[in-house]
Every structure is written in C-alpha cells, then in structure tokens.
Amino acid sequence: MSVSLMSKVWRMTIPSTEKIVLLALADWASDDGVAYPKQCTLASKCSLTDRTIRKTLKSLRESYRLIEWEPRSEETQGRSNTYFLTFVKTADEPIIIEKVETPKAEPKPKPPAKTKPANRATQIPDDFVVDDELKGWACENRIEVDLRAETEQWTDYHKAKGSLQKDWRASWRTWMRNAKKWGRNNANSYNGNANGSSRLEDELNDTSWADGLC
Numbered sequence: 339m340s341v342s343l344m345s346k347v348w349r350m351t352i353p354s355t356e357k358i359v360l361l362a363l364a365d366w367a368s369d370d371g372v373a374y375p376k377q378c379t380l381a382s383k384c385s386l387t388d389r390t391i392r393k394t395l396k397s398l399r400e401s402y403r404l405i406e407w408e409p410r411s412e413e414t415q416g417r418s419n420t421y422f423l424t425f426v427k428t429a430d431e432p433i434i435i436e437k438v439e440t441p442k443a444e445p446k447p448k449p450p451a452k453t454k455p456a457n458r459a460t461q462i463p464d465d466f467v468v469d470d471e472l473k474g475w476a477c478e479n480r481i482e483v484d485l486r487a488e489t490e491q492w493t494d495y496h497k498a499k500g501s502l503q504k505d506w507r508a509s510w511r512t513w514m515r516n517a518k519k520w521g522r523n524n525a526n527s528y529n530g531n532a533n534g535s536s537r538l539e540d541e542l543n544d545t546s547w548a549d550g551l552c
Contacts, residue, residue: 371423459502
C-alpha cells in the first residue's frame with residue numbers, strides 16, 4: 339500500500355469510476371508505483387464488473403495517461419498484468435487531470451443507393467399496338483388465328499386480372515402461340531386451299547381493327 343499515492347489520487351479531478359479503480363491500484367502499489375492485482379480482484383474490491391474494470395483501465399491509460407501496464411510476466415507467475423502508476427513524481431497538491439480527446443474516426447461513406455431495375459413489371463399499356471414487327475412474326479410462324487379477336491381477348495383478360503408483365507410483346511406472342519396450339523380459330527379458312535397464305539397475309543396487313551386498341 340502506498341499512502342502517498344492514494345493521497346494524490348484523492349486530489350485528482352477525474353470521474354468517480356476512474357478514481358475508485360485508481361485508488362485500488364494505489365492501495366496495491368509500492369511507493370514507486372508498481373502493482374499487479376488481477377482484474378477480477380479489482381472488480382471485487384471496487385464493486386464493479388470485470389467489463390467495467392477493463393474499460394476503466396483503458397481509460398486511465400489512453401484518456402488520462404495515469405497508468406501503463408505490461409502483459410503477464412514471470413514476475414507475476416503469469417497471473418496478472420504489471421501496472422505502473424505514472425504520477426509517482428507529481429507534487430503533493432491538487433492535481434487537475436485533463437482528459438485526452440482521441441480523434442473521432444471519419445464516418446464511412448454511405449454505399450450508393452440501389453437503383454431500381456428499368457424493366458419493372460407493369461400493367462398492359464393502353465397504347466399497345468400490334469405493329470408490323472408483331473404481324474411479321476405471326477406470318478413467319480404461321481399463327482393462323484383471328485388476330486383481332488385474339489388480341490382483344492388477350493387485352494381484356496389481362497386488364498380484368500390486373501396482370502403485371504415485364505415484356506408485353508412477349509406476352510402477346512405467347513398468347514398467339516397458345517391460340518394456334520389450342521386451335522381457337524377455324525384453320526380450314528387458311529389450310530387446304532390455294533389462297534390460304536394470301537388470306538393470312540391480307541389479314542395481318544389489315545391494321546384497321548387495331549385502331550381501337552391505341
């Protein structure tokens with residue numbers, strides 16, 4: 339026990355938790371300021387948790403520069419750290435201790451906001467048009483159905499259902515393939531006669547029926 343060191347601690351202007359832990363260290367220390375109590379023993383003597391003891395010891399060393407320590411050594415038989423009280427040579431008068439402010443770490447830059455994909459699913463557009471490209475596709479794939487009727491059914495179905503699609507042109511092509519597959523049109527009007535191909539092409543080129551869909 340070093341009464342002189344404990345007397346100096348009492349005159350220090352430091353927070354209460356730091357003061358009680360420093361008093362405990364001074365109680366164990368020799369007059370030259372060397373002590374080696376276990377942290378669990380410090381916690382018991384100061385009525386603090388082990389976690390608070392570790393935090394306070396770090397504060398006394400880094401924020402107030404009042405102690406230093408060395409890791410467990412042969413001198414303590416590997417049982418505790420060796421603590422050095424750095425205020426041994428200070429004068430016996432009120433000691434004003436100023437906390438050393440550590441620079442705050444710069445905040446990490448925020449990651450860029452995620453952009454929503456451009457091809458979000460939407461409802462069928464009111465201005466959907468069966469253009470030349472779609473009509474050409476139907477001709478090449480021999481979609482021998484009533485395009486006007488099927489398109490109207492396709493439009494009404496998805497509007498009533500409130501369907502959401504990312505590619506309505508692909509949806510239209512799928513509907514037409516299914517219409518051909520299920521034979522919803524009188525294919526005999528196109529097959530089995532010499533005018534079949536020309537009649538299909540004439541219907542595909544007729545755009546008057548699509549005006550009402552725009």
